[in-house]
Amino acid sequence: MSRHHHPEQLQLFRALPGDLAPRDAQDLMSYPFFSLAKSKRLVPIDYRVGSIVIRVEAVPEHGMATIWDADVLIWAASQVVEARDLGFQPSRLMAATPYEILNFIGRGVSLRDYNRLKAALDRLQSTTIATSIRQPTERRLHRFSWINEWKERADGNGRALGLELILPDWFYSAVLQDALILTIDRAYFSLTGGLERWLYRLVRKHGGRQHFGWTFELTHLHAKSGSLSPLKHFAYDLREIVRRQSLPGYRLALEEQPRRGAVLCFAPIDGTTFAGSSPTHGKPTTGEKL
DNA sequence: TACGTGCCCAGGCCCGATCA
DNA sequence: TGATCGGGCCTGGGCACGTA
Numbered sequence: 001m002s003r004h005h006h007p008e009q010l011q012l013f014r015a016l017p018g019d020l021a022p023r024d025a026q027d028l029m030s031y032p033f034f035s036l037a038k039s040k041r042l043v044p045i046d047y048r049v050g051s052i053v054i055r056v057e058a059v060p061e062h063g064m065a066t067i068w069d070a071d072v073l074i075w076a077a078s079q080v081v082e083a084r085d086l087g088f089q090p091s092r093l094m095a096a097t098p099y100e101i102l103n104f105i106g107r108g109v110s111l112r113d114y115n116r117l118k119a120a121l122d123r124l125q126s127t128t129i130a131t132s133i134r135q136p137t138e139r140r141l142h143r144f145s146w147i148n149e150w151k152e153r154a155d156g157n158g159r160a161l162g163l164e165l166i167l168p169d170w171f172y173s174a175v176l177q178d179a180l181i182l183t184i185d186r187a188y189f190s191l192t193g194g195l196e197r198w199l200y201r202l203v204r205k206h207g208g209r210q211h212f213g214w215t216f217e218l219t220h221l222h223a224k225s226g227s228l229s230p231l232k233h234f235a236y237d238l239r240e241i242v243r244r245q246s247l248p249g250y251r252l253a254l255e256e257q258p259r260r261g262a263v264l265c266f267a268p269i270d271g272t273t274f275a276g277s278s279p280t281h282g283k284p285t286t287g288e289k290l
Numbered sequence: 291t292a293c294g295t296g297c298c299c300a301g302g303c304c305c306g307a308t309c310a
Numbered sequence: 311t312g313a314t315c316g317g318g319c320c321t322g323g324g325c326a327c328g329t330a
C-alpha cells in the first residue's frame with residue numbers, strides 16, 4: 001500500500017491485494033437505491049415511508065446506477081473496512097486496477113467487462129441521491145452521488161495504470177461505522193437476477209441473525225424494491241425465486257395470511273424454522289416503518 | 291502475471307399480449 | 311380484472327488467445 005498527498009488534501013489509499021470478505025452497507029441493503037433492471041432506467045425512485053425519504057435520479061446519457069453497479073461499492077466498502085481493521089489509514093480517495101475490482105466482484109476481465117466497469121462508474125457518478133437517512137430531520141436531505149469523481153490513470157505511453165475514485169462522505173461514514181456494515185456471502189456475486197440480488201440483500205439485512213426468520217407483506221416488498229413492474233408481475237417473479245430457492249444461506253416461502261394477504265417468509269438455512277411458528281410471526285421487529 | 295480482445299450463448303427485467 | 315406467458319433488449323458467463 002502506498003500513500004501520497006492528493007491535490008485536494010485527500011490521502012490516496014491504494015487498494016489492498018488478496019481475497020477480502022465482501023461487506024455491504026446496511027442502508028443500501030434495505031432501501032430502494034438502485035435500478036434492478038438490466039436495461040437503462042430513467043424513471044426516478046421516489047420512496048417515502050414514515051420518516052424515510054429516498055429520491056434517486058438518473059441522467060439520460062448514462063441511466064440509473066444498477067444493483068450490479070453497486071458491486072463496486074461493495075468492493076470499496078470491503079477495502080475500507082479491511083484496511084481499518086489492519087491498522088492502515090483508509091481514505092475516500094481510492095486507487096486500484098480494473099482487474100482487481102473485476103476479480104473481486106466475480107466478473108470476467110474481457111474488454112467488454114472493462115468497458116462495462118467504466119459504464120458502471122459513469123452511472124454511479126451521474127446518479128444522484130437525496131435521502132433523509134442518517135440526517136437530523138426528514139426535512140434535511142443529504143444529496144450526493146455514489147462516486148464523487150473517477151478517472152483512469154496512464155503512463156507517458158498511454159499504458160493503463162488503473163483508476164482512481166472518490167467515495168461520497170455519506171457512504172464512507174456509513175462504512176466506517178461497524179454497526180452499519182454486514183458481511184455478505186461471496187455467492188451473492190453469482191446471482192444474475194436484479195430482483196434476486198435485491199432480495200438477498202434485504203433478507204441478509206433483516207434475517208441475518210434471526211433464528212426464526214422474518215416475514216414481509218408482498219405489497220411492502222414491492223414498494224421497498226423500487227421495481228417498475230406492477231405488483232402482480234412482481235409477485236409472479238418473486239414466486240419464481242421462491243421456487244428456485246437460489247438465495248445463498250436462506251430458505252424462502254410464500255404464505256397467505258389472514259388480514260396481511262400474501263407474505264414472504266425467510267429464515268437462515270441452519271435456522272430450520274419459518275416465522276409461522278415463531279414469536280416474530282406477522283411483523284418485522286426492526287423498529288422501522290415499512 | 292496482469293491486462294486486453296473477440297465471439298457466442300444464456301438469462302433476466304420490462305412490457306405488451308393472451309387467456310380464464 | 312387478474313394471472314400468466316413470450317419477445318425485445320440488454321447484460322452476464324465462458325472460453326481461447328494475444329500482449330507487455
